[in-house]
Amino acid sequence: MTTDSRTATTPAADLTDESATADPTGPIPVLPGGAPRLDVAQVSEALLGRWAEARLAARERAARPELHRPLDASVAEHRERVFQQLQILVDDDVSHPMLPEHLGGPNDNGANVAGFEELIVADPSLQIKAGVQWGLYTSAIIQLGNEEQQQAWVPPAMTLQTPGAFAMTEIGHGSDVQSLATTATFDPTGGDDGEWVLHTPFRAAWKDFLGNAAIHARAATLFARLITGGVDHGVHCFYVPVRDAEGELLPGVSSEDDGEKGGLNGIDNGRLAFDHVRIPRTNLLNRYGDVAPDGTYTSPIESPGRRFFTMLGTLVQGRVSLDGSAIRASELALHIAITYATQRRQFSAADPTQETVLMDYQAHLHRLLPKLAATYAGAFAHEQLLQAFDDVFSGRAEDPESREDLETLAATLKPTSTRLALDTIQECREACGGAGFMAENQLVGLHQDLDVYATFEGDNTVLLQLVAKRLLSDYTDELKSVDRAGIGRFIAQRAEVLAKRHTPWARLGQSVSDRGNARRAFDSMRQAEFQEELLADRARVKVEEVALALRGAAKMSPADAAAEVNKHQVEMLDAARAHADLVHWRAFTRGIEALEGPGAEGSRTVLTDVRDLFGLTAISGDLAWFLLSGMISTQRGRQIESDLRRLLWRLRPHVLDLVAAFDVRPGHVRAPIALGGEQERQDEAAAYFRAQRASNDSPVSEKTLRDREKKARRAAEKRDGKR
Amino acid sequence: MTTDSRTATTPAADLTDESATADPTGPIPVLPGGAPRLDVAQVSEALLGRWAEARLAARERAARPELHRPLDASVAEHRERVFQQLQILVDDDVSHPMLPEHLGGPNDNGANVAGFEELIVADPSLQIKAGVQWGLYTSAIIQLGNEEQQQAWVPPAMTLQTPGAFAMTEIGHGSDVQSLATTATFDPTGGDDGEWVLHTPFRAAWKDFLGNAAIHARAATLFARLITGGVDHGVHCFYVPVRDAEGELLPGVSSEDDGEKGGLNGIDNGRLAFDHVRIPRTNLLNRYGDVAPDGTYTSPIESPGRRFFTMLGTLVQGRVSLDGSAIRASELALHIAITYATQRRQFSAADPTQETVLMDYQAHLHRLLPKLAATYAGAFAHEQLLQAFDDVFSGRAEDPESREDLETLAATLKPTSTRLALDTIQECREACGGAGFMAENQLVGLHQDLDVYATFEGDNTVLLQLVAKRLLSDYTDELKSVDRAGIGRFIAQRAEVLAKRHTPWARLGQSVSDRGNARRAFDSMRQAEFQEELLADRARVKVEEVALALRGAAKMSPADAAAEVNKHQVEMLDAARAHADLVHWRAFTRGIEALEGPGAEGSRTVLTDVRDLFGLTAISGDLAWFLLSGMISTQRGRQIESDLRRLLWRLRPHVLDLVAAFDVRPGHVRAPIALGGEQERQDEAAAYFRAQRASNDSPVSEKTLRDREKKARRAAEKRDGKR
Known part of the structure; x- marks a missing residue:
C-alpha cells in the first residue's frame, strides 16, 4: 500500500495540524499564540500604492449612495441616472488631476486614473461613462490637439457642457483600427481656408458601440482616413460637433441606439454616421499631422506606420x-x-x-x-x-x-x-x-x-498577440546582437538546451534530492528562486519555440508567412500568457519585499504563502508542459497538487484578514x-x-427511536440467548 | 535544429494540405471532390433522438414570436409576459404527455421533457416557469399524492387555474434538504379528523428562491418536517393553499419578493413563511408516509433515510x-x-x-x-x-x-x-x-x-460529490464481492498496477513504436480503443486513489472521518469529472456507431473527428496526470497538442454543416x-x-507613394553610380 505516493507524501498529521488552527465555532479563526498574522493596515497601505490619497478619497466617494448602481432600472432610467452622476463628479472636480499645467492642472495622471478605477465599486457604468467623457474624448483633444484646440474644447468637455463620443470603432473594424473606412477628404475651396468632408461610405463603416453616441454626445473625436490631394495619409482624429444645444442631430449626422447590452446599461452606446458633413480645416487635431490651406500634408513623424x-x-x-x-x-x-x-x-x-x-x-x-x-x-x-x-x-x-x-x-x-x-x-x-x-x-x-x-x-486575444509579437521581436533582436561568428555558437547552444528539455529525467538531481522527504520537497517548491526560475524559463522557452518554428517565415511570400504564423497562433498566445504569469509573480514578490517596519514579518510570511499559491497554481496549471520539458521531475510533479492543498489549509485562518486588506x-x-x-x-x-x-420537549427523530429500539431488541436477544 | 520535436513531428506540409481545403473566398468551404462530408439531415435526425416528433413540434412552437424573450423589459413586464405565455402553452395542451393513464394522459414522460427542453431557445424564463408549474409543483402531486389528491389538484394545476410554488428550499438550507426546518405538526384535535400546523420557526427557515411565490402562486407543495406524537419523521410534502382567488395571501402566510435576479427575470421568485397555518390531515401527500386521525404514522418504506x-x-x-x-x-x-x-x-x-x-x-x-x-x-x-x-x-x-x-x-x-x-x-x-x-x-x-x-x-458541486460517493461505494462493493481469501490478492494486484503507474516509462513499447513517425502516432491516438482505455483507466484509478486514501476513515470517529473525507474532496470531484468524460465519450461513440444507411460513411468520418477532438481535449486537459501515471509516454504527450491543432484544421471545412445539424x-x-x-x-x-x-480614381496611400519614391530614388542612385 506504500506505493500510493499521494498519501505517502502528504502525511495526514501535517494537514490535521494545520487545519486545526481554524476554530470551527466562529467566523474569525483564532490563531494560536505567536503564529504569524497579516498586519491588515500595513498590507492595505501597500495595496493602495503611490496614489494612496487619491484612492482613499475615491473610496469615500464610491461609498455615496447617489453614485450606486440601481437595481431593476430600465435602460432609459439607468442612463439618465448615470448622466446625473457624471454631474456630481464635475461638481467635485474629479478629473482635474488629468489636466496638464498649461490648462491649469497638475498633470497628475496616476492620481487621475487611480481615482477613476475606484468608481467601479459604485457602478461600472459610471466608471466607463466617465472614462468615455474624460479618459477618451477629452484626452484625445489633449493628446492629439494643439494648444488653441485644447483651450477651445477641453473646458466645456471638463464641465460636461459638451458631452462627447470617442468615435473610433466601426461596425466593420474594431481591433483593426488601421483599416477604418470613414473618410475625411480635404476640400481647399470650402469655408475660409478649406474644409474637411466627413463621409461614411457604407454600412460597415458606421461608427459603433460608442458611449454617449445614442443620446448625450454633442461632439465627437472622430477617427477617419485623412485624404488630401488624392493621397490617403491614414487614420487621423477630427473634432466634430454632432448635436446642437437642444440635442438634435446636426445636418448630415445620423445616429442609432445600440439598445440594451449585456451590462453597462447606464451608458448610451450607439452609432454615428456622416453624410458629407463639412467641418473647418482647423478641426483636425493636428499634433501628429496637419494640412495647410492649400492641401499640403505635413507631419513631424515621417513613417505613416x-x-x-x-x-x-x-x-x-x-x-x-x-x-x-x-x-x-x-x-x-x-x-x-x-x-x-x-x-x-x-x-x-x-x-x-x-x-x-x-x-x-x-x-x-x-x-x-x-x-x-x-x-x-x-x-x-x-x-x-x-x-x-x-x-x-x-x-x-x-x-x-x-x-x-x-x-x-x-x-x-x-x-x-x-x-x-x-x-x-x-x-x-x-x-x-x-x-x-x-x-x-x-x-x-x-x-x-x-x-x-x-x-x-x-480585445484580449488581439492584445495578447501584440505581446507575443513584441516578445518574438525582442528575441530576434537578441539573436541579432550576437556577432556573425557567434550566431552559429548561439544556435547550437540553444539547440542543446532544447534537446535537454526533451529528456524528462535530465534533472535527475532534483528527484534524487527530494526523494522520500515530502517536507523538503514542499519547502524547495516554495523557494522563490525555484518558482521564478521555472516561470522565467517557461516564458523564455515558449517564445523560443515559436521563434524557431517560424524561422522559415521570413523568406516566404507574405501570404505564406501569414499562414505559417497563423499555424502557431495558439502557441503565441500561450507564450504571452506565460510571460504574464512571470510579470505577475515578480510584481507580487517585489511587493512583499517592500514591506517593512513592525508587523512586516507576519505580513510577509502570510503573503509569501499567498504568492506561493499563485506561483504553484500557475506551475500546476501547465504541469504537463513542465514535465515534458524536463524542468520538473515526476517526483516533484506528483507532489505539487498536495502541496497546493496544504497551502490552502495554511491560508484558511487568514482569509478574512486577506480580504480586509482590500479595504x-x-x-x-x-x-x-x-x-x-x-x-x-x-x-x-x-x-x-x-x-x-x-427544553427537553423537542421532537425525537424517528431514526433515533429506531436505533434505540434496535439496540433494546439486540440486548433482549442477548439476554434470551443467555437464558 | 532537428531537436525541436514540435516542428519535427507535425510537418508543415501536412497542415497546409489540410487547411487548403478551406476555400478562403466564401463562407462555405468547398470540399474537394469525394471528400467525406456530413449528411446534415441524417445527423440532425440522430440528434433528435427517440422523441423526434415531440422535439420537432416544440421547435416549431419555440420559433413563435409571442413566446420570445423580450429585450429591455422591466422585471414586472417580463414576469407578466411569461405568465401570459404559460397560458399559450395551456391552450396548446403542451404538458398533456406527462399525465399518467388514470388521469387521462399517455404517461409519455420522455416526450414531455423533450418538448420542454426545446423551449429554452424561446425564453429560458418560459422553460423554467413551465418547469416550476408542471415539472415540479404538479409533478409532486402526481408522484407523491394518492389518486384522490391527484384528481382534486392536478387538473387545476394543468390549466393554470392554480398556479403553484414548489416550496422546498429554505434560506438556510438549499442543498441539504434533509435539514429543512419548517415544521408540520399533527394536531389530532383539529378540524374533522386532525390538522397539520405548518410553521416557520426562524428567519433561515423561510422558503426562498421559489418560482411563482412572489406573485402568481395560489398553492404550494410544501416540504416540512412531519411531527406527530412527539416524533419527527423527517421531511414530507404537503399541499397548501397560499393565496385566495383574488391573489391575496391567506391568513398566516407571508411572502416576499426576491426582486431582480441575474437572469430568468420572467419568473416571480420569492419567499414564503408560515405562522401556525392549519391544513386538513388529508393535505399530506401520502404515497410514502401517512398519519391516521389518531396521529399514528405509517409508511411503506421502513428506513427513514x-x-x-x-x-x-x-x-x-x-x-x-x-x-x-x-x-x-x-x-x-x-x-x-x-x-x-x-x-x-x-x-x-x-x-x-x-x-x-x-x-x-x-x-x-x-x-x-x-x-x-x-x-x-x-x-x-x-x-x-x-x-x-x-x-x-x-x-x-x-x-x-x-x-x-x-x-x-x-x-x-x-x-x-x-x-x-x-x-x-x-x-x-x-x-x-x-x-x-x-x-x-x-x-x-x-x-x-x-x-x-x-x-x-x-448545486453542481454537490451533485458531483454524490457521483463520487456512488463511484466510491461501487468500488467498495467490488472489493466486498471478492471473497476473503481473494481480497489480499486483489489488493496486491491493484497495488502493483498503481506502482507501475508511477514509472512513467513503463509503457516503453508505446514510445518506441511511435518514434519518428508523427502520422502513425497521430493515427494511434485517434484509435477509439486507445482513447477509451485512457479515459476508462483514468476514471477508475482516480476513484481507486481516493478509496485507498480513505481506507482508514471507516475506523475513525464520525468527526475524524468527515475531516478525512474533506481532505480528499477536490480529488473526489476530480474523479467524478473523469467519470463524466468517460460517459460522454462512450455516448458519443455509440451515437456515431448507430448511424446507418446512405450518407452514413461521410457522417461517421466527420463525427469521428469531432469525437476525437472531444476525447483528445479531455486527455490533453489532464495530461500531467496521464504522464505522471505512466499511461501516456512523453513521446505521445509531446504529440497531443499538435494533434489537436491538426484536428481543428481537418474540421474547419465542416463547421457550418456541424452547426446546421443542430437545426x-x-x-x-x-x-x-x-x-x-x-x-x-x-x-x-x-x-x-x-x-x-x-474606377482608378481612388486615393493612393501615402505608404505606397513613399515606397514608389524610395524605389525611384534607389534606381536613380544606381544610375548615378553607374555613370
Missing part, C-alpha cells in the same frame, strides 16, 4: 484603468463571497449540533483562494503599470522605448486582469449558491458589467449576504435549536 | 430537463458564433484585398471547436439520460437499481452540461467581440439566464449578426472597394 501607432498610443490610458478597475472588481467579489463563506453553514458531517461553514470545505478553499492569490498578484502588477503610465504621460519618461514598454505591459496586464475578474466574479457567484444569483448581492451585476472589459479597449467598505458592499444578514440568520437558528435541546 | 431519498427521487426530472436544455442553449450559442465567424472578416495579413474570416484563425478554431465537440458529446449523452428517465418514470424499469442508476447519471450529466453551456456561451460571446455584448444578439441574455442552472435543481432555426436565432446582417455588410464593403479599384 509609426505616426499611426503614436496617435494610438494615447489609448493606453484606457487599458491601464481597465486593468486597475478589473482588479478592484475582483476584490469586491472576493470580499462578498469569502465573507459569506465564513458565515454560511451547510451539512453537518463533523458535528451533529453544528453545521460546517462553507469556507472549511476543501473544495470551497480550492475554488476561491487561487483567485484571491491571483488578485493580489494583479494588484501589485497594476501598481507597477500605473507608475509606468504616469512616468510616460507626465512626460518624465517620454522616450519611445518607455512608451513601447508601457504599451507592452498594458497589453500584458489588461487581458489577464479582465479575464481574472470575470472568472473570479463567476466563481464567487456560484460559490454563493442561489443567494449569489440575486441582484441585490451584486455579483451578477458585476459580471454583466465586467463582461465587455474582455473586449473593449483592445472594501460598506457602501461598496451592498450585498445583504456580506453585511451580516447571513450571520444573523445563523445565530437565530442556532439559538432556536439550543433552546429546543435545553 | 431510504424513504426520504425515494421522495426526493422525483426531483430527477428537473435535472434531466436542465441537462437537455443546457445542451440546446450551447447549440444556439455555437450556431450564432460560428455563423458570424464564417462571415466576419478582420485583418488582412494574407491577402491585401481581402480580409481573413475569423473562423480561419487558429485561435478562433481553438476557442470554439472543442466546445462544439463537447456539445455533440453532451447531446448524445443526454439522449441516453432521457431514455433512462423515461424507462423509470413510465414504470417500465422501476426497480431501485434503475432508479439509482438514473439518479447517478443525472447527477453526472447535469453539472457537466450546465458548466459547458455557461463556458460555451461566454466563449461565443467573447468570440463575437462587441457585437456579442449587444442584447439583440442573444448571447448575453442566454448567459444571464443559464447562470443559475449551475446552482438550482442540485437551430430563424425564430430561435434572432441575433442579427447570425441572420445575414454581417454578410450583407461585408458584401457591400467589398463591392465598394472593388468599384473603387476599378
Whole structure:
C-alpha cells in the first residue's frame, strides 16, 4: 500500500495540524499564540500604492449612495441616472488631476486614473461613462490637439457642457483600427481656408458601440482616413460637433441606439454616421499631422506606420484603468463571497449540533483562494503599470522605448486582469449558491458589467498577440546582437538546451534530492528562486519555440508567412500568457519585499504563502508542459497538487484578514449576504435549536427511536440467548 | 535544429494540405471532390433522438414570436409576459404527455421533457416557469399524492387555474434538504379528523428562491418536517393553499419578493413563511408516509433515510430537463458564433484585398471547436439520460437499481452540461467581440439566464460529490464481492498496477513504436480503443486513489472521518469529472456507431473527428496526470497538442454543416449578426472597394507613394553610380 505516493507524501498529521488552527465555532479563526498574522493596515497601505490619497478619497466617494448602481432600472432610467452622476463628479472636480499645467492642472495622471478605477465599486457604468467623457474624448483633444484646440474644447468637455463620443470603432473594424473606412477628404475651396468632408461610405463603416453616441454626445473625436490631394495619409482624429444645444442631430449626422447590452446599461452606446458633413480645416487635431490651406500634408513623424501607432498610443490610458478597475472588481467579489463563506453553514458531517461553514470545505478553499492569490498578484502588477503610465504621460519618461514598454505591459496586464475578474466574479457567484444569483448581492451585476472589459479597449486575444509579437521581436533582436561568428555558437547552444528539455529525467538531481522527504520537497517548491526560475524559463522557452518554428517565415511570400504564423497562433498566445504569469509573480514578490517596519514579518510570511499559491497554481496549471520539458521531475510533479492543498489549509485562518486588506467598505458592499444578514440568520437558528435541546420537549427523530429500539431488541436477544 | 520535436513531428506540409481545403473566398468551404462530408439531415435526425416528433413540434412552437424573450423589459413586464405565455402553452395542451393513464394522459414522460427542453431557445424564463408549474409543483402531486389528491389538484394545476410554488428550499438550507426546518405538526384535535400546523420557526427557515411565490402562486407543495406524537419523521410534502382567488395571501402566510435576479427575470421568485397555518390531515401527500386521525404514522418504506431519498427521487426530472436544455442553449450559442465567424472578416495579413474570416484563425478554431465537440458529446449523452428517465418514470424499469442508476447519471450529466453551456456561451460571446455584448444578439441574455442552472435543481458541486460517493461505494462493493481469501490478492494486484503507474516509462513499447513517425502516432491516438482505455483507466484509478486514501476513515470517529473525507474532496470531484468524460465519450461513440444507411460513411468520418477532438481535449486537459501515471509516454504527450491543432484544421471545412445539424432555426436565432446582417455588410464593403479599384480614381496611400519614391530614388542612385 506504500506505493500510493499521494498519501505517502502528504502525511495526514501535517494537514490535521494545520487545519486545526481554524476554530470551527466562529467566523474569525483564532490563531494560536505567536503564529504569524497579516498586519491588515500595513498590507492595505501597500495595496493602495503611490496614489494612496487619491484612492482613499475615491473610496469615500464610491461609498455615496447617489453614485450606486440601481437595481431593476430600465435602460432609459439607468442612463439618465448615470448622466446625473457624471454631474456630481464635475461638481467635485474629479478629473482635474488629468489636466496638464498649461490648462491649469497638475498633470497628475496616476492620481487621475487611480481615482477613476475606484468608481467601479459604485457602478461600472459610471466608471466607463466617465472614462468615455474624460479618459477618451477629452484626452484625445489633449493628446492629439494643439494648444488653441485644447483651450477651445477641453473646458466645456471638463464641465460636461459638451458631452462627447470617442468615435473610433466601426461596425466593420474594431481591433483593426488601421483599416477604418470613414473618410475625411480635404476640400481647399470650402469655408475660409478649406474644409474637411466627413463621409461614411457604407454600412460597415458606421461608427459603433460608442458611449454617449445614442443620446448625450454633442461632439465627437472622430477617427477617419485623412485624404488630401488624392493621397490617403491614414487614420487621423477630427473634432466634430454632432448635436446642437437642444440635442438634435446636426445636418448630415445620423445616429442609432445600440439598445440594451449585456451590462453597462447606464451608458448610451450607439452609432454615428456622416453624410458629407463639412467641418473647418482647423478641426483636425493636428499634433501628429496637419494640412495647410492649400492641401499640403505635413507631419513631424515621417513613417505613416509609426505616426499611426503614436496617435494610438494615447489609448493606453484606457487599458491601464481597465486593468486597475478589473482588479478592484475582483476584490469586491472576493470580499462578498469569502465573507459569506465564513458565515454560511451547510451539512453537518463533523458535528451533529453544528453545521460546517462553507469556507472549511476543501473544495470551497480550492475554488476561491487561487483567485484571491491571483488578485493580489494583479494588484501589485497594476501598481507597477500605473507608475509606468504616469512616468510616460507626465512626460518624465517620454522616450519611445518607455512608451513601447508601457504599451507592452498594458497589453500584458489588461487581458489577464479582465479575464481574472470575470472568472473570479463567476466563481464567487456560484460559490454563493442561489443567494449569489440575486441582484441585490451584486455579483451578477458585476459580471454583466465586467463582461465587455474582455473586449473593449483592445480585445484580449488581439492584445495578447501584440505581446507575443513584441516578445518574438525582442528575441530576434537578441539573436541579432550576437556577432556573425557567434550566431552559429548561439544556435547550437540553444539547440542543446532544447534537446535537454526533451529528456524528462535530465534533472535527475532534483528527484534524487527530494526523494522520500515530502517536507523538503514542499519547502524547495516554495523557494522563490525555484518558482521564478521555472516561470522565467517557461516564458523564455515558449517564445523560443515559436521563434524557431517560424524561422522559415521570413523568406516566404507574405501570404505564406501569414499562414505559417497563423499555424502557431495558439502557441503565441500561450507564450504571452506565460510571460504574464512571470510579470505577475515578480510584481507580487517585489511587493512583499517592500514591506517593512513592525508587523512586516507576519505580513510577509502570510503573503509569501499567498504568492506561493499563485506561483504553484500557475506551475500546476501547465504541469504537463513542465514535465515534458524536463524542468520538473515526476517526483516533484506528483507532489505539487498536495502541496497546493496544504497551502490552502495554511491560508484558511487568514482569509478574512486577506480580504480586509482590500479595504472594501460598506457602501461598496451592498450585498445583504456580506453585511451580516447571513450571520444573523445563523445565530437565530442556532439559538432556536439550543433552546429546543435545553427544553427537553423537542421532537425525537424517528431514526433515533429506531436505533434505540434496535439496540433494546439486540440486548433482549442477548439476554434470551443467555437464558 | 532537428531537436525541436514540435516542428519535427507535425510537418508543415501536412497542415497546409489540410487547411487548403478551406476555400478562403466564401463562407462555405468547398470540399474537394469525394471528400467525406456530413449528411446534415441524417445527423440532425440522430440528434433528435427517440422523441423526434415531440422535439420537432416544440421547435416549431419555440420559433413563435409571442413566446420570445423580450429585450429591455422591466422585471414586472417580463414576469407578466411569461405568465401570459404559460397560458399559450395551456391552450396548446403542451404538458398533456406527462399525465399518467388514470388521469387521462399517455404517461409519455420522455416526450414531455423533450418538448420542454426545446423551449429554452424561446425564453429560458418560459422553460423554467413551465418547469416550476408542471415539472415540479404538479409533478409532486402526481408522484407523491394518492389518486384522490391527484384528481382534486392536478387538473387545476394543468390549466393554470392554480398556479403553484414548489416550496422546498429554505434560506438556510438549499442543498441539504434533509435539514429543512419548517415544521408540520399533527394536531389530532383539529378540524374533522386532525390538522397539520405548518410553521416557520426562524428567519433561515423561510422558503426562498421559489418560482411563482412572489406573485402568481395560489398553492404550494410544501416540504416540512412531519411531527406527530412527539416524533419527527423527517421531511414530507404537503399541499397548501397560499393565496385566495383574488391573489391575496391567506391568513398566516407571508411572502416576499426576491426582486431582480441575474437572469430568468420572467419568473416571480420569492419567499414564503408560515405562522401556525392549519391544513386538513388529508393535505399530506401520502404515497410514502401517512398519519391516521389518531396521529399514528405509517409508511411503506421502513428506513427513514431510504424513504426520504425515494421522495426526493422525483426531483430527477428537473435535472434531466436542465441537462437537455443546457445542451440546446450551447447549440444556439455555437450556431450564432460560428455563423458570424464564417462571415466576419478582420485583418488582412494574407491577402491585401481581402480580409481573413475569423473562423480561419487558429485561435478562433481553438476557442470554439472543442466546445462544439463537447456539445455533440453532451447531446448524445443526454439522449441516453432521457431514455433512462423515461424507462423509470413510465414504470417500465422501476426497480431501485434503475432508479439509482438514473439518479447517478443525472447527477453526472447535469453539472457537466450546465458548466459547458455557461463556458460555451461566454466563449461565443467573447468570440463575437462587441457585437456579442449587444442584447439583440442573444448571447448575453442566454448567459444571464443559464447562470443559475449551475446552482438550482442540485448545486453542481454537490451533485458531483454524490457521483463520487456512488463511484466510491461501487468500488467498495467490488472489493466486498471478492471473497476473503481473494481480497489480499486483489489488493496486491491493484497495488502493483498503481506502482507501475508511477514509472512513467513503463509503457516503453508505446514510445518506441511511435518514434519518428508523427502520422502513425497521430493515427494511434485517434484509435477509439486507445482513447477509451485512457479515459476508462483514468476514471477508475482516480476513484481507486481516493478509496485507498480513505481506507482508514471507516475506523475513525464520525468527526475524524468527515475531516478525512474533506481532505480528499477536490480529488473526489476530480474523479467524478473523469467519470463524466468517460460517459460522454462512450455516448458519443455509440451515437456515431448507430448511424446507418446512405450518407452514413461521410457522417461517421466527420463525427469521428469531432469525437476525437472531444476525447483528445479531455486527455490533453489532464495530461500531467496521464504522464505522471505512466499511461501516456512523453513521446505521445509531446504529440497531443499538435494533434489537436491538426484536428481543428481537418474540421474547419465542416463547421457550418456541424452547426446546421443542430437545426437551430430563424425564430430561435434572432441575433442579427447570425441572420445575414454581417454578410450583407461585408458584401457591400467589398463591392465598394472593388468599384473603387476599378474606377482608378481612388486615393493612393501615402505608404505606397513613399515606397514608389524610395524605389525611384534607389534606381536613380544606381544610375548615378553607374555613370
